[in-house]
Each structure stands twice: as structure tokens, then as C-alpha cells.
Amino acid sequence: MQKITKTRLSQDAAASIKEYLRKENATPGDKLPAERNLCETLGISRTSVREALRILEIQGLIEVRPGSGAYFLGWKNELTLSLTEWLPKNFENVREHFEVRQLIEPHAAALAAERAAPQMIARIKETLEEFKHALQQEDLSATILADTEFHRLISEASGNHVLTLIMNTISRSLMDGWKASLRVPERPEKTTTEHQRIFDAICQRDSDAARLAMLTHLQNAVKEIEHTVS
Secondary structure (H helix, E strand, C coil): CCCCCHHHHHHHHHHHHHHHHHHCCCCCCCECCCHHHHHHHHCCCHHHHHHHHHHHHHCCCEEEECCCEEEECCCCCHHHCCHHHHHHHHHHHHHHHHHHHHHHHHHHHHHHHHHCCHHHHHHHHHHHHHHHHHHHCCCHHHHHHHHHHHHHHHHHHCCCHHHHHHHHHHHHHCCHHHHHHCCCCCHHHHHHHHHHHHHHHHHCCCHHHHHHHHHHHHHHHHHHHHHHHC
């Protein structure tokens, strides 16, 4: 039997929410049921519901407003646009996205190599596997979700609460970099290899190697994105 992953559960929940929106003939601006109601209706945990909403948010179908709830934006899914159509209009946001992450994440990876607790290393490893599974299933939104979580967990493993807060904000609100890089041909497969190098360096408590592996990963991604629009 195939292992039922957390990602698969959230994917199924996202599909159920989309079916609900269709049956309700939802229009842009309509508010989705509260998280607690979705938990009860779908019979899953709040964590899985939040991941399902995150998938829909990545797809551009909903907007989650802190303290207010989730709102339907419409059926136009920006991930269905071709990269060559989407990227030129969003390239400046993508460039700034990676510029900031190159300032932050190499240091976060180095600190994670020094400080990560065993349970955090286990969570990062689980996310690596979720990324690989989503990639095998050719599920772009789930791949993006796993990618953002990998980077967010590394910042959390650094033990620096400010770094964690910054990466939480980037991974929640500034998604253009992930949406661009994982649509460049062969970049997802390269990302798998590069993520593994970062993870191995953290496991080996090699802060210099973790810093370099993270910086190289981010530089490679932005170079290939730039090549796409050149």
C-alpha cells in the first residue's frame, strides 16, 4: 500500500473545498466556512485544513485574511498561465524575493546546523519526502507548499525567533519566487538535489556547508529564472 502522507490529506481536503465552492456557485468575495466548521465537515485536523487552504491560496483561488477568514477570489488559477506569460509581469517581485532570501536564508541554514533539535531535523526530513512525493504526482501546488515549508522549517530550526517571523511572512505572503522557480524546466528536480545537500549539511552540523548549500540553491534558482525571461 502507498503511505498516506500529510500532503495527500491536505490535497484531498483542498479538492473537497473546491467542490463545495462549485456546488454553492461561489462568487468572488464570498467567505468560506470557518476553520472549525471545515474541520468538522471534512473530519480532519485544523492543521490539515490550514494546509488545504494554503494550497488553494497558492493556486490563487482564495485569500486568507488574518483575523477575518478565507475569501473566494474566483476560478482563475494563476498557476494555469504559462510561465512565459506570467513571469514578465511578475519578474521584479521575483527578483526582489530572491534578493531578500539570499540575505536571510544562508545565515538561517548555518544557525540550523548549529542549533537544530532532533525533532526539527525529523520535521525537515519529512518535508523533503513530501516534496519528492508531490513532484512525482506532478502536483505543482503541493510541491510549492512543501518547498515553502522546507525553507520555513530551516528558519525555525535556527532558534532565532526574528528569522522565523521573517520567513513565516515571506512564505505566507510573498509567493512569487516559489511560483516562478518550480515552473522552470528541470528546476524542481535540481531543487530536490539541492535541498538534500542543505539537509545533509544541517545533519552533519556543518554550518559553513549549510550556508554555502543554501546560497548556491537560491542563486541557481534566480539565475535559471532570469534565463527564462532573457
